[in-house]
Amino acid sequence: MTRELVIELARPAIAAVAPEEAPVFDSVARARLTSSGRLRTTRRRGQDVLGSGLEIVVESITDGALYVAAAMIGALTDRVADSAGTRIGTWVRKLRGRPDPGPTTVDELAATVDEQEWEILRLSGLLAGTQAGIPRPQAEALVEAMLTGLRDRGDG
Numbered sequence: 001m002t003r004e005l006v007i008e009l010a011r012p013a014i015a016a017v018a019p020e021e022a023p024v025f026d027s028v029a030r031a032r033l034t035s036s037g038r039l040r041t042t043r044r045r046g047q048d049v050l051g052s053g054l055e056i057v058v059e060s061i062t063d064g065a066l067y068v069a070a071a072m073i074g075a076l077t078d079r080v081a082d083s084a085g086t087r088i089g090t091w092v093r094k095l096r097g098r099p100d101p102g103p104t105t106v107d108e109l110a111a112t113v114d115e116q117e118w119e120i121l122r123l124s125g126l127l128a129g130t131q132a133g134i135p136r137p138q139a140e141a142l143v144e145a146m147l148t149g150l151r152d153r154g155d156g
Contacts, residue, residue, distance in 0.1 A: 002095065003029070006037040008106045010062075010069035013145035017138065018061040028062045036096065037070050039063065064134040065142050071128030072121050072146060076109050110154035122147060 007029045015022045032039055077095060113121070122143055129139025 003033045003035055003037045005073050005095075005106055005109070006033060006066060006069045009073060009146055009149065010065040012149045013069070013142045014062060014065050016145040017065070017141045021062050025062060029066060032063060032066055033070075037073065039067055039070065061134075061138065061142075064129060064132040064138070067132040068125045068128045068134070068139065068142050069146060072125045072143075073106075073109070075121055075124040076113065076117075106150065107153045110150040113150065113154055118147065118151075121150070 007026070010029070011022075011025055014025050021028075034040060125143035125146060126139055129136075129142065132139075134142070
């Protein structure tokens with residue numbers, strides 16, 4: 001899973017659920033996500049990290065949204081690999097950090113999801129929200145915004 005896929009899924013959810021955080025979302029995402037799309041366990045310091053205590057306000061929803069998006073992208077790529085066999089499994093391994101992952105986008109992943117998998121994604125997102133310490137109403141709002149965005153892209 002790549003940082004770009006996680007950011008692409010989380011950005012519209014933040015815009016819908018916490019629009020006040022949208023202007024700083026990209027800075028927080030770059031600071032908090034590794035290139036493989038996982039959240040850093042320790043905070044990175046430097047020019048791309050917010051200062052003056054603002055990150056304390058931002059992290060509650062943005063960090064949670066990034067965690068939820070990473071879990072949902074992980075579940076989605078795992079389901080694609082399981083359902084499509086070796087050729088797609090090779091593609092997913094490339095997506096998860098091997099060189100030259102190809103033209104993989106959230107749109108391509110969304111187009112592969114069936115009704116059962118939508119529910120798996122929803123539950124994966126809610127579980128990740130709980131693990132991230134997000135209050136249930138916020139977790140539900142983030143997950144629904146992400147699923148709506150994915151459905152819209154998969155239909156397009």
